[in-house]
Amino acid sequence: MTGSGKDSLFGRIALIGAGLIGSSLARAVRRDGLAQHIAVTARTQATLDKVVELDLADSVGFDPAAAAKDADLVVLCTPLGAYGAIAEAIAPALKPGAIVSDVGSCKQVMFDDVQPHLPDGVHMVPGHPVAGTEHSGPESGFAELFEGRWCILTPGPEADAGAVERMTELWRRAGMTVEIMDAGHHDQVLALTSHLPHLIAYTIVGTAIDLEDELKKEVIRYSASGFRDFTRIAASDPVMWRDVFLKNRDAVLDALGRFTEDLTALQRAIRRGETKTLEDHFTRTRDIRRGIIDAKQD
Amino acid sequence: MTGSGKDSLFGRIALIGAGLIGSSLARAVRRDGLAQHIAVTARTQATLDKVVELDLADSVGFDPAAAAKDADLVVLCTPLGAYGAIAEAIAPALKPGAIVSDVGSCKQVMFDDVQPHLPDGVHMVPGHPVAGTEHSGPESGFAELFEGRWCILTPGPEADAGAVERMTELWRRAGMTVEIMDAGHHDQVLALTSHLPHLIAYTIVGTAIDLEDELKKEVIRYSASGFRDFTRIAASDPVMWRDVFLKNRDAVLDALGRFTEDLTALQRAIRRGETKTLEDHFTRTRDIRRGIIDAKQD
Numbered sequence: 150m151t152g153s154g155k156d157s158l159f160g161r162i163a164l165i166g167a168g169l170i171g172s173s174l175a176r177a178v179r180r181d182g183l184a185q186h187i188a189v190t191a192r193t194q195a196t197l198d199k200v201v202e203l204d205l206a207d208s209v210g211f212d213p214a215a216a217a218k219d220a221d222l223v224v225l226c227t228p229l230g231a232y233g234a235i236a237e238a239i240a241p242a243l244k245p246g247a248i249v250s251d252v253g254s255c256k257q258v259m260f261d262d263v264q265p266h267l268p269d270g271v272h273m274v275p276g277h278p279v280a281g282t283e284h285s286g287p288e289s290g291f292a293e294l295f296e297g298r299w300c301i302l303t304p305g306p307e308a309d310a311g312a313v314e315r316m317t318e319l320w321r322r323a324g325m326t327v328e329i330m331d332a333g334h335h336d337q338v339l340a341l342t343s344h345l346p347h348l349i350a351y352t353i354v355g356t357a358i359d360l361e362d363e364l365k366k367e368v369i370r371y372s373a374s375g376f377r378d379f380t381r382i383a384a385s386d387p388v389m390w391r392d393v394f395l396k397n398r399d400a401v402l403d404a405l406g407r408f409t410e411d412l413t414a415l416q417r418a419i420r421r422g423e424t425k426t427l428e429d430h431f432t433r434t435r436d437i438r439r440g441i442i443d444a445k446q447d
Numbered sequence: 448m449t450g451s452g453k454d455s456l457f458g459r460i461a462l463i464g465a466g467l468i469g470s471s472l473a474r475a476v477r478r479d480g481l482a483q484h485i486a487v488t489a490r491t492q493a494t495l496d497k498v499v500e501l502d503l504a505d506s507v508g509f510d511p512a513a514a515a516k517d518a519d520l521v522v523l524c525t526p527l528g529a530y531g532a533i534a535e536a537i538a539p540a541l542k543p544g545a546i547v548s549d550v551g552s553c554k555q556v557m558f559d560d561v562q563p564h565l566p567d568g569v570h571m572v573p574g575h576p577v578a579g580t581e582h583s584g585p586e587s588g589f590a591e592l593f594e595g596r597w598c599i600l601t602p603g604p605e606a607d608a609g610a611v612e613r614m615t616e617l618w619r620r621a622g623m624t625v626e627i628m629d630a631g632h633h634d635q636v637l638a639l640t641s642h643l644p645h646l647i648a649y650t651i652v653g654t655a656i657d658l659e660d661e662l663k664k665e666v667i668r669y670s671a672s673g674f675r676d677f678t679r680i681a682a683s684d685p686v687m688w689r690d691v692f693l694k695n696r697d698a699v700l701d702a703l704g705r706f707t708e709d710l711t712a713l714q715r716a717i718r719r720g721e722t723k724t725l726e727d728h729f730t731r732t733r734d735i736r737r738g739i740i741d742a743k744q745d
Contacts, residue, residue: 230722254672279672283736298671338665341655343672348717349647350673352710354732356702357639359709367636369738373596374552374577374641375648377739378676384736387729394717394725404654405714409707411657412650416703419646419692424528427692431685434652438581438682440667441675 158319159184163216163223165235167191167200168386169281170252171226172290175205177323180292188216191287199287214242222319224276225251225263229392233262245270248312252278254339254389255397256303256332264305272312275332277301277339278325285386296324297445303332340400344393345408348401350382351390456617457482461514461521463533465489465498466684467579468550469524470588473503475621478590486514489585497585512540520617522574523549523561527690531560543568546610550576552637552687553695554601554630562603570610573630575599575637576623581682594622595743601630638698642691643706646699648680649688 162184164171171189178184189206190213191197197209210216217223217239225232232251243249249271251259259275267273280298282289300320304313317327330338357368357376368376394401418426460482462469469487476482487504488511489495495507508514515521515537523530530549541547547569549557557573565571578596580587598618602611615625628636655666655674666674692699716724 279669281672299669301669338662338669339672341658341662342666342669342674346651346673346677348713349651349710351729351732352713353644353647353706354735355713355728356706356709358731358735359705360639364636364639368640369735369742371577371597371599371636371640372739372742374579374637375644375680376640378680379644380732380736380739382673382676383729383732385729387726387733390729391722391725395720395722398717398720401717402714405710407657408651408654409710411654412647412703412707415646415650415653416700419696419699422693422696424689424693427689428685430653431649431681431683431688433656434649434678434681435685437652437656437667438678441670441678444667444670 157182157185158315158322159221161186161188161220161222163188163190163213163220164206164226165190165213165216165223165239166226167196167205167287168226168389169285169289169294170278171224172200172203172205172287173292173294174224174226174252174278174323175200176290176292177295179205181322183319183322184222188220190216196287203287205287213239217247218242219244220247222248222250222315225249225253228386228389229253229255229258229262229396230388232258233266236263236266240266240268243268243271246272248272248274248316250274250276250316252276254343254393256301256335258396259303260305260332272309273305274308274312274316275303276316276320277303277335278320278323280325281385283381283384285389293324295320298325300325300327301330301335302327303330303335305332336397336400337403340397340404344397344401345404347382347385347390348394348405349408350379353379354383455480455483456613456620457519459484459486459518459520461486461488461511461518462504462524463488463511463514463521463537464524465494465503465585466524466583466687467587467592468576469522470498470501470503470585471590471592472522472524472550472576472621473498474588474590475593477503479620481617481620482520486518488514494585501585503585511537515545516540517542518545520546520548520613523547523551526684526687527551527553527556527694528686530556531564534561534564538564538566541566541569544570546570546572546614548572548574548614550574552641552691554599554633556694557601558603558630570607571603572606572610572614573601574614574618575601575633576618576621578623579683581679583684583687591622593618596623598623598625599628599633600625601628601633603630634695634698635701638695638702642695642699643702645680645683645688646692646703647706648677651677652681
């Protein structure tokens with residue numbers, strides 16, 4: 150059945166997990182007819198009911214192996230901590246030539262936790278669509294989530310070129326610009342652009358939680374002055390982010406080390422009243438904003 | 448002339464400085480006819496030209512004392528570091544009964560740097576409209592900036608009740624909800640909601656600047672994954688923020704101390720792989736977001 154439908158890239162796609170990204174991918178695949186059958190699995194009946202209600206799948210179930218059977222493409226859309234067990238479970242069901250991919254925020258984990266379980270003849274193409282919101286669950290997804298954003302694929306040196314091409318085409322059809330990158334480099338870059346910012350946002354919001362009640366109420370009331378922007382990030386899915394920090398530990402700790410050194414230097418400048426150090430630093434940071442606006446990632 | 452016009456609260460208002468907040472206040476005062484004459488001062492001819500071009504003032508000039516002469520209300524809209532010199536300059540020009548206020552992000556500075564210069568019979572009512580964007584300069588202001596936001600007034604225990612009432616009415620007419628607070632408490636609360644978040648955003652964006660060029664380019668490219676939100680904050684006016692950190696040093700260092708303790712604890716949990724600590728922390732931070740949405744400060 151593979152690719153026999155008009156414009157369809159895949160016969161059967163299995164999406165393991167139906168959160169923000171998984172459900173958005175299901176919507177994009179459905180909208181553009183990129184697969185002939187979409188199988189979706191989730192861990193709770195409530196999520197499966199929601200997937201059915203939103204008409205995101207042709208079949209639903211709890212069992213990843215059943216969904217992966219006869220699939221041309223299996224995409225892991227779960228927290229990273231579940232990857233190993235899912236890979237072990239689906240491995241016997243995978244057909245030769247099937248592609249196994251994912252949408253996770255760390256990529257080395259695919260080589261560490263997934264690849265060892267995969268049988269010969271199955272192609273692994275790790276993927277990271279760099280898009281998201283602070284909302285979770287199948288009801289928060291939307292097909293346009295990916296439009297105008299980057300998708301990073303991190304195939305290994307032995308990866309099947311055809312499989313990489315098909316994954317590239319899938320994300321292109323969803324509206325993304327696809328980049329190929331080494332998994333370790335991806336994890337280093339994303340530690341800086343994503344994991345560290347989330348860790349810091351989680352920290353500062355946590356600091357506010359620990360305040361006495363009256364002060365906490367005031368922090369919420371006057372949050373428009375800066376704090377608010379951090380709370381949006383810190384409302385992201387807790388289990389997903391727990392796993393990101395654990396699976397990308399070394400790169401996150403390295404990024405955090407750079408950050409705390411720089412923070413300590415600014416703290417010192419404030420304590421000593423070093424006017425020029427502060428002004429110079431705050432002037433330089435403006436340019437980065439301009440770069441982001443120019444790169445149309447604003 | 449005071450208040451003789453229909454609905455006008457003040458005869459002559461002098462705005463010292465015409466940045467984002469000063470120019471937005473000028474627009475709101477003009478729109479609603481809250482003063483009969485708006486005098487605006489700035490330090491550069493370019494800013495004054497812009498103020499004239501935008502028709503924000505009835506008179507413009509470089510000299511704060513000339514603007515303050517015969518004014519019923521003088522509002523300092525400059526970086527905090529300029530307050531002392533301006534207060535000294537305008538003091539001889541102030542008429543009895545005049546109100547001196549400001550729009551700064553720290554409030555104790557009004558008691559430290561401004562009050563000592565003011566003659567008897569002049570009423571000081573420090574103010575902080577908690578609103579803003581990352582943009583600077585007279586062209587970035589807009590009259591609606593204040594709508595639905597909070598304005599904090601921090602009059603001293605000896606303040607003139609009538610003056611406080613008139614300042615309350617001014618900000619109410621601009622669309623704000625006015626709160627009265629102790630200046631020191633204000634500075635503590637804002638250190639948490641505003642100054643610390645800005646310091647952290649400035650730091651993390653600075654950390655990215657120091658990366659080698661190739662990595663920096665990638666950080667910009669993939670900034671949509673979290674980093675971007677920090678760059679908006681870190682594009683705020685450098686001189687304004689330099690002065691905030693210097694004038695609210697003790698409260699900022701205290702807030703920073705709480706933050707770094709919490710960050711160190713999370714760092715430790717990541718290094719040790721403490722799954723539950725991380726998940727628990729990230730779950731709690733979600734609730735704060737809900738509080739902000741409920742408080743309509745989103």
